[in-house]
Amino acid sequence: MAERAVTDLGFGLGLRSQHYPAILEGTPDVDWFEIISENYMVDGGRPLAKLMAIRERYPMVMHGVSLSIGSTDPLNMDYLARLKALAARVEPAIVSDHLCWTGVAGLNxxxxxxxxxxxxxxxxxAARVDQVQSFLGRELALENASTYVTFAQDAIPEWEFLAEIARRTGCRLLLDVNNIYVSAFNHDFRAIDYIDAIPREAVAYIHLAGHENNKTYIIDTHDHPVVGDVWQLYAHAIQRLGPVATMIERDDKIPPLEELVQELAHARKVAAAALKKQAQVA
Known part of the structure; x- marks a missing residue:
């Protein structure tokens, strides 16, 4: 299975249909786009045509929400076949999904x-990741999801769980810094400890997003700009991990593309300052 480095991709955005015209009619300062895989797992149609027109100009990463890697249901081989076909068409730098489950007994x-x-x-x-990577013929990246409950049976910190999956399977990790912040607040652990425990070589790329703070709990909503505390946590991640590809997600209350491009420019500045500080410490 060929390994594809994505740390040099730079800074990207989630591709949203509202932004198709601005992307195709202009030259936004975006290095790459991340697509939601399920939106394009079809044989044809306008969204796929727009996607491929944009793909001619920008590298892409595929990000799924339906793999359900943690479910006890058998893996959906029809889903995986369509995912593999889309990857053959798009030729993404990497294919990613979430460390989670989305249903059981056929219920999504x-x-x-x-x-x-x-x-x-x-x-x-780990066994299912091996199966998926073997079927796709490429490595998978797993993202830490934001969580709101824990299990009484929990015996392994999430960061150790993720790191061990990467060690056993050779998969990569999609490190969502906002999700770490959300889960750390909700479950009262130190977000920095989470980042410090993640193996550098396993991290494929980083997600940044906004959330909704309800004072006693936080919900990962992706409908606000990235907040100051998450920017600080991102700076820490870059200082520790080095220059890792980074993208910003927005899934609701989506602003004009230029507004997100400006937020992405801020990500570049935060990363550059963090790398400069890293060099000074070294």
Whole structure:
């Protein structure tokens, strides 16, 4: 299985249909786009045509929400076949999805549900990651999802769980810094400890997004700009991990493309300052 480095991709945005005209009619200062895989797993149509027109100009990463790697249902081979076909068409730098389950017994909850962090779950997920990577013929990147509940059976910190999956399977990690912040607040652990425990070589790229702070809990909504505390956590991640490809997600209350491009420019500045500080410390 050929390994594809994505750390040099630079700074990207999630591709949203509202922005098709601005992208195709201009030259936005975006290095790459991340697509939601399920939006384009079709044989034809306007969205796929627009996607391929943009793909001619920009590198892409594929990001899914339906793999359900943690479910006890058998892997959906029809889904994987369509995912593989889309990857052959798009030729993404990497294919990613979430460390979660989305349903069981054939029922899709349309949500990213947390796993019990146990040795049994770890072995189960690792075996399924091996199966997916073998079928796709490429490495998979798994993202840490934001969580709102934990299991009484939990025996492994999430960061150790993720790191061990990467070690056992050779998969990569999609490190969502906002999700770390959200989960750390909700479950009262130190977000910095999470980042410091992640193996540098496993991280494929980083997600940044906004959230909704309800004072006693935080919900990962992707409908606000990135907040100051998350920018600080991102700076820490870059200082520790080095120059890792980074992108910003916005899934609701989507602003004009130029507004997101400006936020992406801020990400570049934060990363540059963090790398400068890293060099000074070294």
């Amino acid at each position: 909850m349309h949500d990213l549900l947390p796993l019990p962090l146990t040795e049994e779950a770890l072995a189960h997920v």
